[in-house]
Amino acid sequence: MSSKSSEWQVELPVHRLERNLIFLPGITYRVVLDKQKALDLASRWSAAEVLESVAAIAARFGLSSKRLVACVPGYPDSDTCTVCVVNGFYKMSETTVVSFKGVTRGYIVQLDEENVTVEIEEEMQVPKPDTKDIIRLFDNVDGFLSHYKDESTLDPDDKEERLQRILLRLTPLATLLNTQLSAPDVSTGLKRLRQAYGRKSGDFAHYNDVLVALFPFPIKLKIAYLRSKGAERMEVFYKCVAFANKVFDEHLNTSYLSEIWSSLDHRSGNSQGKLLRSQFISDHLRNLRRLVEDMGLTRATGRGSRTIEDDDENKRIQDFVDSLDKYMINEDGKRLITKDFQRLKQMQSSSSDYQVLRAYLEIIMDLPWQRLDSFVESVNVDLVRAREQLDADHYGMESAKERVLEYLAVLNLHNQKQPRHEPEFVYGSGDEPPAKQRPAPALKAPILLLTGPPGVGKTSLARSIATTLGRKFQRISVGGLNDFADLKGHRRTYVGAIPGLIVQALRRSQSMNPVILLDEVDKIGSNSRKGDPEAALLEILDPEQNTNFQDHYIGFPIDLSQILFVCTSNDLWQLSDPLRDRMEVIELSGYNYMEKVEICKKYIIPRQLERAGLPSDAVAMDDETILKMATNYTSEPGIRNLERLIAAICRGKAVELQAGEATKNVTVHDLARYIGGPSHLRATAAGDTKFQKKYGVVNGLSYNSDGSGSLLRFEMIGLPGSQKMSCTGRLGEVLLESSQIANTLVGYLLHNNLVAGTQGYRDELLKRYENTSVHLHVPEGAISKDGPSAGITMTLCLMSLLLRKKVPETIAMTGEITLTGKVLPIGGVREKLLGAHLAGKVNKVLLPRQNRKDVIEDYIYNLRDRELAKELFAKFLDEEEQLLKEGRTHAGEPEKWVNQTLGLEIVYVDDFSDVLASVWEGEVLLTGGIREARI
Numbered sequence: 013m014s015s016k017s018s019e020w021q022v023e024l025p026v027h028r029l030e031r032n033l034i035f036l037p038g039i040t041y042r043v044v045l046d047k048q049k050a051l052d053l054a055s056r057w058s059a060a061e062v063l064e065s066v067a068a069i070a071a072r073f074g075l076s077s078k079r080l081v082a083c084v085p086g087y088p089d090s091d092t093c094t095v096c097v098v099n100g101f102y103k104m105s106e107t108t109v110v111s112f113k114g115v116t117r118g119y120i121v122q123l124d125e126e127n128v129t130v131e132i133e134e135e136m137q138v139p140k141p142d143t144k145d146i147i148r149l150f151d152n153v154d155g156f157l158s159h160y161k162d163e164s165t166l167d168p169d170d171k172e173e174r175l176q177r178i179l180l181r182l183t184p185l186a187t188l189l190n191t192q193l194s195a196p197d198v199s200t201g202l203k204r205l206r207q208a209y210g211r212k213s214g215d216f217a218h219y220n221d222v223l224v225a226l227f228p229f230p231i232k233l234k235i236a237y238l239r240s241k242g243a244e245r246m247e248v249f250y251k252c253v254a255f256a257n258k259v260f261d262e263h264l265n266t267s268y269l270s271e272i273w274s275s276l277d278h279r280s281g282n283s284q285g286k287l288l289r290s291q292f293i294s295d296h297l298r299n300l301r302r303l304v305e306d307m308g309l310t311r312a313t314g315r316g317s318r319t320i321e322d323d324d325e326n327k328r329i330q331d332f333v334d335s336l337d338k339y340m341i342n343e344d345g346k347r348l349i350t351k352d353f354q355r356l357k358q359m360q361s362s363s364s365d366y367q368v369l370r371a372y373l374e375i376i377m378d379l380p381w382q383r384l385d386s387f388v389e390s391v392n393v394d395l396v397r398a399r400e401q402l403d404a405d406h407y408g409m410e411s412a413k414e415r416v417l418e419y420l421a422v423l424n425l426h427n428q429k430q431p432r433h434e435p436e437f438v439y440g441s442g443d444e445p446p447a448k449q450r451p452a453p454a455l456k457a458p459i460l461l462l463t464g465p466p467g468v469g470k471t472s473l474a475r476s477i478a479t480t481l482g483r484k485f486q487r488i489s490v491g492g493l494n495d496f497a498d499l500k501g502h503r504r505t506y507v508g509a510i511p512g513l514i515v516q517a518l519r520r521s522q523s524m525n526p527v528i529l530l531d532e533v534d535k536i537g538s539n540s541r542k543g544d545p546e547a548a549l550l551e552i553l554d555p556e557q558n559t560n561f562q563d564h565y566i567g568f569p570i571d572l573s574q575i576l577f578v579c580t581s582n583d584l585w586q587l588s589d590p591l592r593d594r595m596e597v598i599e600l601s602g603y604n605y606m607e608k609v610e611i612c613k614k615y616i617i618p619r620q621l622e623r624a625g626l627p628s629d630a631v632a633m634d635d636e637t638i639l640k641m642a643t644n645y646t647s648e649p650g651i652r653n654l655e656r657l658i659a660a661i662c663r664g665k666a667v668e669l670q671a672g673e674a675t676k677n678v679t680v681h682d683l684a685r686y687i688g689g690p691s692h693l694r695a696t697a698a699g700d701t702k703f704q705k706k707y708g709v710v711n712g713l714s715y716n717s718d719g720s721g722s723l724l725r726f727e728m729i730g731l732p733g734s735q736k737m738s739c740t741g742r743l744g745e746v747l748l749e750s751s752q753i754a755n756t757l758v759g760y761l762l763h764n765n766l767v768a769g770t771q772g773y774r775d776e777l778l779k780r781y782e783n784t785s786v787h788l789h790v791p792e793g794a795i796s797k798d799g800p801s802a803g804i805t806m807t808l809c810l811m812s813l814l815l816r817k818k819v820p821e822t823i824a825m826t827g828e829i830t831l832t833g834k835v836l837p838i839g840g841v842r843e844k845l846l847g848a849h850l851a852g853k854v855n856k857v858l859l860p861r862q863n864r865k866d867v868i869e870d871y872i873y874n875l876r877d878r879e880l881a882k883e884l885f886a887k888f889l890d891e892e893e894q895l896l897k898e899g900r901t902h903a904g905e906p907e908k909w910v911n912q913t914l915g916l917e918i919v920y921v922d923d924f925s926d927v928l929a930s931v932w933e934g935e936v937l938l939t940g941g942i943r944e945a946r947i
């Protein structure tokens with residue numbers, strides 16, 4: 013920093029003032045700065061303090077402190093600033109308050125980021141001004157302040173007075189001036205000034221500065237006053253005073269206002285009077301707004317001024333609002349959007365409401381509203397192509413594919429039946445081209461529900477449907493949702509409100525007719541405290557209601573009827589009845605090992621090779637290797653983990669290829685290299701342990717909550733004691749009841765000597781039964797188990813324990829038992845058979861007789877020739893009725909198929925006698941059949 017040639021020219025540290033802030037000489041101002049800014053400024057003024065030029069200026073103005081700073085007004089292109097002395101600064105935790113006192117004007121010569129060179133002039137001497145207007149101004153201020161205070165405290169009886177009061181309160185400017193002028197500093201300053209102007213002589217230049225500083229004059233006048241010199245400054249000063257008097261006379265004088273008001277009433281008839289009055293109010297408010305804006309207190313010149321981007325964005329919104337009629341938006345919606353946009357235009361851009369409203373309008377604009385003039389009617393789906401597409405994406409699942417094709421055919425029919433609307437007659441200028449006819453509301457297409465265990469291709473089937481239809485695909489996971497607002501959006505009044513998931517999906521897909529997959533609908537929360545999300549789902553899926561879907565954020569109805577909803581679930585029975593009723597259920601079952609091998613060869617390996625960027629022949633894997641992975645590395649009805657393993661192998665191959673050492677083949681022995689050792693321990697089937705005798709252990713079959721089936725081992729041991737049974741392994745109520753049934757039934761059979769082949773030692777058996785305390789345990793104790801289907805398993809367990817007869821570990825069984833020994837049908841046959849197959853070891857499964865229809869269905873489901881399948885289904889059912897009448901167990905085509913594909917022999921059982929007969933191959937039987945032995 014160096015002093016310039018003129019002794020009145022000096023280089024000072026610069027402090028830029030906030031927008032529209034102007035410091036005037038003679039006034040002390042306190043400014044809050046953030047710590048860093050204050051430190052920075054302090055370092056610059058202490059550097060300047062030591063300079064001679066600065067000390068000279070300080071001496072000239074009789075200042076004790078040499079901390080001089082040039083405060084540059086926050087007004088664009090200002091060429092004048094105020095030289096201030098820093099009186100003091102107070103450090104707070106995050107901020108610092110700096111107290112500046114205006115000393116004199118500085119005319120900017122050169123300005124850079126940190127310093128400014130200013131030229132200072134000797135302060136001019138001013139003669140006593142004409143004080144008539146000045147005193148009138150003081151009177152006006154006093155009159156106004158006392159009037160304003162009275163108005164808010166007294167309650168007049170006089171109608172006229174009351175009107176005046178109302179008019180005064182109508183005036184925002186009045187409140188503003190009251191706050192500013194009645195502030196203690198300002199009002200004492202004004203009082204002192206009034207006295208000073210009353211004197212004959214004095215420093216009138218200084219008094220004028222203080223008056224302009226204290227009074228909230230418009231910013232333009234203030235800056236003009238700051239920069240002007242000599243006579244010009246006096247002119248501006250008189251202008252300021254005249255302006256202020258005008259404000260008080262015309263805008264804040266209530267009797268003047270009420271005079272005009274009453275004259276409006278006299279001049280016109282009643283209705284016209286009302287109109288004129290409202291016009292008067294609006295004119296008045298508009299004038300005041302301009303005045304207030306002029307004072308630099310609102311958006312036009314204030315901090316919240318709009319940016320160029322705001323204007324661009326608002327222009328886009330304006331264009332959208334102007335063309336609302338071209339979009340398929342509900343009439344209410346059009347009205348609300350227009351109104352909201354009008355509101356937006358009135359708001360200050362810095363207000364939080366402005367931001368919220370603009371974000372809302374942007375979202376509305378971004379939604380893929382269909383344009384009436386480009387509405388594309390649904391095109392019929394080519395079913396042959398659809399079949400090809402489904403085959404190209406998925407192996408097997410014949411029945412599911414057929415059901416999907418049926419569904420697509422139904423969609424086609426709906427499209428054809430769509431009623432054509434008569435053209436609408438529109439009143440208008442006739443200049444516009446006729447709008448295209450509005451499409452008819454879509455007919456209600458059924459909603460698909462794909463259900464089955466994880467990883468069996470539900471999601472990818474839904475994706476294929478979207479590809480087939482040529483529509484966009486969106487997936488929404490609704491599992492675990494527990495807030496109504498997740499689906500229906502939050503009301504805009506909430507902070508951070510967003511639209512619901514459905515509207516978000518529409519926005520993402522940029523299409524009004526996407527295929528939306530609602531994943532895991534069986535796991536949606538219900539009866540939650542935050543509203544029931546299931547109820548929201550019902551509304552979305554209900555074709556009656558979803559044409560007028562109300563998203564809380566959007567605030568007006570949206571038509572969802574063109575969306576194709578596909579839902580998935582793992583367990584169909586977890587769905588509530590109303591939800592299930594709305595859907596077309598397509599079941600997808602797990603895959604057996606052979607199917608997994610096929611899927612891997614035909615679909616997964618090529619897909620993973622492509623993803624790894626490898627040529628299609630880079631990996632050759634034989635069936636044995638895939639089988640090993642399926643059996644020893646995974647245990648799942650689907651193929652997700654298997655796919656992951658294959659992906660890992662492909663990545664390993666890619667690395668080898670880069671290193672130039674790749675071979676194509678992957679054999680069983682290579683698996684450890686790519687995917688480590690087998691991670692999965694296969695479910696332990698019934699069998700011996702080193703010390704345990706060979707009886708009391710039986711394989712059951714369970715149907716799990718993820719839609720898969722698995723082998724469940726039931727273990728029972730007996731200890732000397734009284735006849736009682738305890739159970740462990742997190743067994744549910746129904747399962748515990750089954751154990752009681754087993755206990756009673758076995759006791760009954762022994763008491764009544766109904767077990768053939770044991771008559772010789774019946775008494776001994778009875779004694780054993782009565783003196784044994786039995787413990788039943790079902791391993792994997794952390795998993796809770798329930799259901800009636802282990803009835804025969806438990807009864808056989810006890811029988812095996814008491815007879816000391818081993819149940820072969822290659823047999824698994826499922827079936828509910830009644831107290832009279834009858835075996836009742838159970839659910840999840842297909843999954844349980846697959847579970848037995850995946851567990852290995854098992855080669856014979858006992859199923860309730862009445863479950864044969866499930867085996868038939870499973871067989872039919874997997875037949876590729878769908879015509880033949882339908883024929884066969886009818887045939888088998890006929891046969892079945894015949895067989896049931898004759899009471900014979902039958903091993904027909906479906907059973908042979910199960911044997912071939914799953915390696916399982918199926919034995920149907922009608923009652924517990926059949927169970928014993930088939931397990932111990934006739935060695936143990938019930939005499940005469942249990943039904944005849946009923947008491």
Ligand SMILES: Nc1ncnc2c1ncn2[C@@H]1O[C@H](COP(=O)(O)OP(=O)(O)OP(=O)(O)O)[C@@H](O)[C@H]1O
Nearest residue numbers: 405406407465466467468469470471472611615652
């Ligand atoms: N029959 C099949 N043919 C070809 N690929 C299949 C078949 N079944 C499943 N897949 C593949 O298995 C993977 C897992 O399938 P997907 O993600 O669709 O399972 P999901 O049933 O939706 O499971 P979740 O219930 O866990 O969501 C996908 O890559 C899918 O393409």
